Amino acid sequence: MRRRKDETLMAVSQLARTDLEALLRKRQLDGALTSAHPLPDKTAMAPTGLAALDARLGGGWPRGQVSEIVGPACWGRWRVALSSLTAATRRGELVALVDTLDVFDPGPAAALGPHWPYWLWVRGSALGARGGGRLGGRAQHTVLAEALDRAVKATALVLSAGGFGLVVLDLAELPRAVVRGVPFTTWLRLQRMVAGQEAACVIVGADPLARGPRGLTVSLSAAPQGRWRGQGPRARLLCGLGTRACVVRAQRGPEGERDVLIDVPVAEAG
Numbered sequence: 001m002r003r004r005k006d007e008t009l010m011a012v013s014q015l016a017r018t019d020l021e022a023l024l025r026k027r028q029l030d031g032a033l034t035s036a037h038p039l040p041d042k043t044a045m046a047p048t049g050l051a052a053l054d055a056r057l058g059g060g061w062p063r064g065q066v067s068e069i070v071g072p073a074c075w076g077r078w079r080v081a082l083s084s085l086t087a088a089t090r091r092g093e094l095v096a097l098v099d100t101l102d103v104f105d106p107g108p109a110a111a112l113g114p115h116w117p118y119w120l121w122v123r124g125s126a127l128g129a130r131g132g133g134r135l136g137g138r139a140q141h142t143v144l145a146e147a148l149d150r151a152v153k154a155t156a157l158v159l160s161a162g163g164f165g166l167v168v169l170d171l172a173e174l175p176r177a178v179v180r181g182v183p184f185t186t187w188l189r190l191q192r193m194v195a196g197q198e199a200a201c202v203i204v205g206a207d208p209l210a211r212g213p214r215g216l217t218v219s220l221s222a223a224p225q226g227r228w229r230g231q232g233p234r235a236r237l238l239c240g241l242g243t244r245a246c247v248v249r250a251q252r253g254p255e256g257e258r259d260v261l262i263d264v265p266v267a268e269a270g
Helices: 002-026 051-057 077-090 106-110 137-161 184-194
Strands: 066-070 094-099 119-123 164-170 200-205 216-223 227-229 237-239 241-251 263-269
Touching: 051 216, 051 241, 051 263, 066 077, 066 184, 077 094, 077 106, 077 164, 077 200, 077 216, 094 137, 119 137, 137 164, 137 184, 184 200
Parallel strands: 066 200, 066 216, 094 119, 094 164, 164 200
Antiparallel strands: 216 241, 227 237, 241 263
């Protein structure tokens, strides 16, 4: 009798889960649950242009997903982002950079040889980056939060327009407290908008916050390879600094979903 009761409960539970997944698919929210459908064996990728990193990513950024580049400043976040944007333009794809605080400098990017006619630069308010620093406390937080809100809405507009191969949202210069104030449902809406598209959406920031169910997080940190060259305190040069990337992805296996960490060098300056 008890066994029959348990089997009945399991059947009801499975039916409820099936109905829930059907409802999510109907409302185009099924991407919120990675268990709602199996991961595909092959996913279209947008290469980053960095061979070592692409090898670990399985070809590049997953299209139709929100991925992330995270880590401290000066350790390769923009090298990966710019390389990805440049590689996409060389493939003849349209790209968009949503520059939240208007801090992007095209000069260094030009050295990589991007095809500028394929590039959309959505510039945020410089007040957020410069004028906001003269404000204090709550006023500064409000200015930066408004800049972030405009940037997210701009990203949503670009994604809804379609036709882009890669869309990058730069949140790297924003304080952590401001970024963490964004509701998680906001990132779910971005994932919903990019789902099914050929575009890959990549967010650049300090901490992980918005990876899609099949997206990737590339977490950058310093590689302990630095060494000094030359003699004397004023004639020495620090060389061999490197950046390492931990690639985090959702993976289904016998134990369910888990994070897979892969350590790979993505940059080194001689």
